[in-house]
Amino acid sequence: MQGATRPPQERILHSDNLTTERPTFVTHLECSLTGERYPADQVHNLSRAGKPLLVRYDLDGVKRAVTRAELAARPSDLWRYRELLPVRRVADIVSLGEAMTPLVPLANLDKLLGGGDLLVKDESRLPTGSFKARGLVMAVSMAKALGITHMAMPTNGNAGAALAAYASRAGIRTTVFCPEDTPDVNVSEIALQGALVFRVNGLIDDCGKIVGEGREKVGWFDTSTLKEPYRIEGKKTMGLELAEQLGWELPDVILYPTGGGTGLIGMWKAFAELEAIGFIGKKRPRMVAVQAEGCAPMVRAFERGVEHAERWENAHTIAAGIRVPQAIGDFLILRAVRESGGFAIAVSDAAISSALDEVAREEGFLLCPEGAATYAAYKAALADGRICRDERAVLFNCASGLKYPLPRIEQRLDRHKPIDFSVFTPPPAHT
Numbered sequence: 293m294q295g296a297t298r299p300p301q302e303r304i305l306h307s308d309n310l311t312t313e314r315p316t317f318v319t320h321l322e323c324s325l326t327g328e329r330y331p332a333d334q335v336h337n338l339s340r341a342g343k344p345l346l347v348r349y350d351l352d353g354v355k356r357a358v359t360r361a362e363l364a365a366r367p368s369d370l371w372r373y374r375e376l377l378p379v380r381r382v383a384d385i386v387s388l389g390e391a392m393t394p395l396v397p398l399a400n401l402d403k404l405l406g407g408g409d410l411l412v413k414d415e416s417r418l419p420t421g422s423f424k425a426r427g428l429v430m431a432v433s434m435a436k437a438l439g440i441t442h443m444a445m446p447t448n449g450n451a452g453a454a455l456a457a458y459a460s461r462a463g464i465r466t467t468v469f470c471p472e473d474t475p476d477v478n479v480s481e482i483a484l485q486g487a488l489v490f491r492v493n494g495l496i497d498d499c500g501k502i503v504g505e506g507r508e509k510v511g512w513f514d515t516s517t518l519k520e521p522y523r524i525e526g527k528k529t530m531g532l533e534l535a536e537q538l539g540w541e542l543p544d545v546i547l548y549p550t551g552g553g554t555g556l557i558g559m560w561k562a563f564a565e566l567e568a569i570g571f572i573g574k575k576r577p578r579m580v581a582v583q584a585e586g587c588a589p590m591v592r593a594f595e596r597g598v599e600h601a602e603r604w605e606n607a608h609t610i611a612a613g614i615r616v617p618q619a620i621g622d623f624l625i626l627r628a629v630r631e632s633g634g635f636a637i638a639v640s641d642a643a644i645s646s647a648l649d650e651v652a653r654e655e656g657f658l659l660c661p662e663g664a665a666t667y668a669a670y671k672a673a674l675a676d677g678r679i680c681r682d683e684r685a686v687l688f689n690c691a692s693g694l695k696y697p698l699p700r701i702e703q704r705l706d707r708h709k710p711i712d713f714s715v716f717t718p719p720p721a722h723t
């Protein structure tokens with residue numbers, strides 16, 4: 293094809309959400325604790341009170357600028373929601389193709405459980421195989437817009453992989469620190485995608501301390517969960533997508549595997565913004581924060597009725613992504629859960645493993661352990677009556693099950709010996 297008639301690369305990747313300038317509506321940033329205002333379009337970390345900053349929009353302007361029908365006509369990726377996102381110019385968007393993720397019904401399990409309306413939002417389809425792509429595509433695009441040249445991050449694996457991918461694409465240097473026992477695949481993908489990565493003999497908050505110290509000493513930008521304002525705006529798109537996919541009618545319950553809680557806080561923010569622009573009504577889902585028994589600071593704080601969560605000592609679980617002993621957005625997680633009439637629930641590693649096996653076997657759907665934790669929590673809540681069978685519940689599968697160590701299968705056949713084919717024939721069904 294002649295150069296003159298060749299469509300631009302962005303159009304080939306995924307069309308005009310990435311090439312059309314659209315009006316943007318960010319007015320300022322706001323301290324999530326004190327409400328203090330900060331100017332937009334400048335580099336920020338935490339507020340002066342040491343709390344996360346939230347991005348605020350001229351929602352009346354958004355309401356006038358876009359309708360539900362106009363949105364529906366746009367290509368189905370995360371960038372269709374541009375009016376509710378912070379990136380102002382298409383030139384700053386660093387995309388790897390953030391397609392809208394499907395809502396997969398678990399109809400076989402609904403039957404086995406005796407009724408139900410269970411859906412999984414399958415975030416494994418995103419670039420780098422996890423929902424961390426949503427937050428990091430936004431953080432890196434904003435870093436590019438603001439001229440940041442070096443980003444650092446503590447990670448349990450998936451976030452570091454997404455940071456490395458997008459930052460390399462944007463020509464930004466990255467340094468990443470993860471706990472010693474982070475799954476090998478995560479450490480390898482981080483390194484392959486261009487970051488300098490270190491295993492640290494500690495947990496994610498120990499890694500976070502190194503990143504914090506390096507701000508002054510190295511001059512890198514601290515990209516830790518909720519210590520920069522834009523990851524939450526990316527994660528917010530889970531709530532925007534979910535609402536749109538369900539015909540602007542939110543489900544009854546959302547079960548979210550909660551570590552730092554960005555997704556839960558982000559979805560709660562999304563619902564408020566959608567109501568303000570008239571896309572949804574007052575109905576909200578009950579937000580359920582799912583944690584592992586070996587690391588459940590939010591569950592403990594929820595049950596004690598307190599606003600802040602104490603650090604969880606000796607945190608351990610097979611669900612690496614939710615092994616977060618202390619979250620800086622603890623009060624925001626707890627506030628969203630309580631305001632929604634939801635709850636926080638812990639499940640054991642054994643329950644996570646058996647949930648993972650059950651969904652894979654019955655539905656052909658290999659969840660990540662964190663996603664499996666939400667199914668284990670759903671079953672526990674059905675059993676104790678906190679969720680009813682006729683309610684529509686959405687589970688979040690935040691990453692691909694293929695990113696985690698899988699059991700080795702040892703069944704073998706020796707093709708040089710006679711094969712006993714009877715072993716392949718199922719026994720007759722009982723009548």
Ligand SMILES: Cc1ncc(COP(=O)(O)O)c(C=O)c1O
Binds near residue numbers: 448517551660
């Ligand atoms: C697969 C997976 N699920 C859940 C989480 C927790 O997400 P959040 O920090 O939004 O609570 C993580 C975070 O690392 C993750 O990797």
